[in-house]
Structure formats: C-alpha cells, structure tokens
Amino acid sequence: MIQKSLEGGVSILRMDRADKKNALTGDMYTVMAEALETGNTDDAVRCHVICGQPGVFTAGNDIADFLKYAGGGDLSNTPVLRFLRAIARNEKPLVAAVDGLAIGVGTTLLMHCDMVFASPSAIFKTPFVDLGLVPEAGSSVLGPQIMGHARAFELLCLGETFDAERAEQAGLVNWVVEDVDAAAMECARAIAAKPPQAMAISRRLLRGDRTALNDTIEEEARIFGERLSSPETIAAFQAFMSKKPKG
Template sequence: MIRKSLENGVQTLRLDRPEKKNALTGAMYTDLAEALEAGNSNEDLRCHLICGQPEVFTAGNDIGDFLQYAGRSAMSETPVVRFLRALVRNEKPLVAAVDGLAIGVGTTLLMHCDMVFASPRAFIRSPFVDLGLVPEAGSSLLGPQLMGHARAFELLCLGKPFNAEQAERAGLVNTIVEGDVDAEALACALEIASKPPEAMALSRKLLRGNTDALSERVEEEIKIFASRLTAPETIAAFQAFMSKKKV
C-alpha cells in the first residue's frame, strides 16, 4: 500500500509493503499516479516526498502481479504505465529518500527526482536486460544525460549494482545521509515548500527544459517493453526468476 499525508506543503508518499520488500503492485502504481496527477492542480501541495521502509525503498515490480494485469490489457493501459506518464507530467518538485534496496523502477524513478537522499546501505540496480526486457521510465534517455553513456550502460544494460557512493558519483544521489535519511529528505522537501511557489515552478521548468523528447522516449520504451513480454528469452528469464522465488 501507499501511505499518503500532506503537511506544510509536503505530500509524503510512503511505500508500505515491507513483507514483500515494497514490491509495487498495480494498485500501488495507481495510488502513486493519482497522487502525482492530483498534485499538479493542488495549490496547497508544493513538493512530493517518496520514501520506503528501513532497509528497503522498493524491490521494483511485483512480477507476479504485473504479469497478471499486463496479460489482461494493453501495456499502454496498465497502472505502471500510468505512473510513468505521471512522472513525466509531474509539475511539483520531487524528493526521494532511499534506504536499502532500490531495484528496477526504484532506480529509474530517481532520475525524475529533483533531490535524492540515500543511506550508506542504498543498493541501486536495474536488472531489465537480465529479465529479457529494456529500461523504462525514460531512463534510456535520462540515464546517459545524467551520468554519461558508459555509466548508464553499466547500470541499465549490464545491470551492475551501484552502492550509495557510486550512485552519488554518477549523479543519481545528491547526498548520502549517515543518520535518518527520511528526516533529511523531509527537511529538504519542507525547505522547497517554503519558497515562493511560482518562482520555484518556473525555475524547475527551466531546468527540466522541453519534456516532449522524454515523453516520446517513454512511449517508445513502453512499446518495446510490451513486445519483449512474449519473446522466448524473456519468458524463460521470468520462469527462472519465479522458480528462484519459490525455492
């Protein structure tokens, strides 16, 4: 589930499924998408903060849940795609607090954040190719822009994990927090919320630039991702992954 609260201009979106390492279900994606979408027109909301649980930000997609709802409808109509589009269209500053695992979409959503705080035990990995898939959330565009081709290839194609220090050097993380990472991220979100909102919105828009190319890349990734779901090597990779989970 997603626990939502709005206080002092900051909407906190806490991933709260610790028994499954915060693996994201369709319902959780829908909650996140709705929160971002509604936030665009809420004048009382000036900043979003996404955080998880101790030692786990998110393990990424709940694969079993994803395969069920992806099999019932077109990929473009799934909750995860709604969330990815909401990330691109989000107009409010976005802060993340990462403690422990940040896998798959837990990695790629960080590229949409304005500020990312991580604990020393952050573990960032995107095993898309290992599952016979391709990167998503516009990461195939944002990754090279953010960290250069070589590091983006290492993270998104080789699936190499980044620890907190590596993620900071790559530009995925702003600050490594030795103490309470959630508190540090919240303090930053509150600082953002305290500033003149129109000036903040205009400044952020200038920094982000035109997002048409990003939106187009997200849609391109979605089409390729959907086609990959029926590829023999992808089916075999998913079967192997699910077998490991049952052991």
C-alpha cells in the same frame, strides 16, 4: 500499501509493503499516479516526497501482479504506465529518500526526482536485460543525460549494482546521509517555503522541453510489452521465478 499524508505543503508518499520488500502492485502505482496528477493543480501541494520503509525502498515490480495486467503485452492502459506518465509530467518538486533496495523502477523513478537522499546501505540495480527486457521510465534518455553513456550502460544494460557512493558519484544521488527520511523532509520543507511560482518556473527551465522524454517513455513501453512474449524473456522469467523464495 501507500501511506499518503500532507504536512506543511509536503505531500508524502510512503511505500508500505515491507513484508514483500515494497514490491509495487498495480494498486500502489495507481495511488501514487493519482497523487502526482492531482498535485499538479493543488496549491496546497508544493513538493512531493517518495520514500519506503527502513531497509527497503522498493524491490521493483511485484512480478506476479504485473504479469496479471501486463501479460498481454499492451502496457498503454496499465497502472505502471500511468505512474510513469505521471512522474514524467509531474509539475511539483520531487524528493526521494532511499534506504536499502532500489531495484528496477525503484532506481529509474529517481531519475525524475529533483533531490535524492540515500542511506549508506542503499543498493541500486536495474536487471531489465537479465530478464530479457529493456529500460523503462525514460531511463534510456535520462540515464545518459545524468551519468553519461558509460555509467548508464553499466547500470541499465550490464545490470551492475551501484552502492550509495557509486550512485552519488554518478549523479543519481545528491547526498548520502544516515537518516534519509529526516534529510528528505528537511529539504522538502525548504522547497515548500520558497515562492511557489518562482520555484515552478525555475524547475521548468532546468528540466527543459519534455516532449522527447514523454515520447521515449511510450516507445520503451511498447518495446517492453513486445518483449514480454519473446522466448528469451519467457525463459528468463521462468528462471527467475524458479529461484524466487516461496511465501
């Protein structure tokens, strides 16, 4: 469900569950987390690319799978939190290619990327509050930093849908292009060809101290877990699942 490959210093992580709109399972999170973690100390990896399938980046969590391992409310040792920690602590440049849906974590993970390419049909939405939940992946810090409070509130709290043009205007996307895979790979190969130590140091300087961000990810996860058992969240999930097409 996650295709992994290494091409000329570029580690490619492709979500491959198009029949379920690339909804992320615990196993998928684990594979991606492991790739980011091992890449930190692997000199053969100079850049990561995260991509999906034509027409869909990811619809976010596979809710049924997520509730199996996170329904108890403690997210500290779950695959999703391992992935969020890994992407926040990733030391190699990260490029994303987004075509179609980028829902929930499909949007918030982009805030950890160094370059994001989106197709004109890309759709960004974070329905956390609609489900009685709160933003995750450090987006409560990164969102305002990237796009300002007003736009971050619009995306993360109101749950408004951003199209590719709006996401580019907000600073979430670098470029809107027709062939996102080709553009992302061209960028990743250019990154991989540069002096790796100079790239690593420059990226670290740009990103600054990540201690507060890492702490925020843990705090968001704690609150997120607590919210899972709240009456309004339970009601919101039941309403969502009742509307969800079967099969």
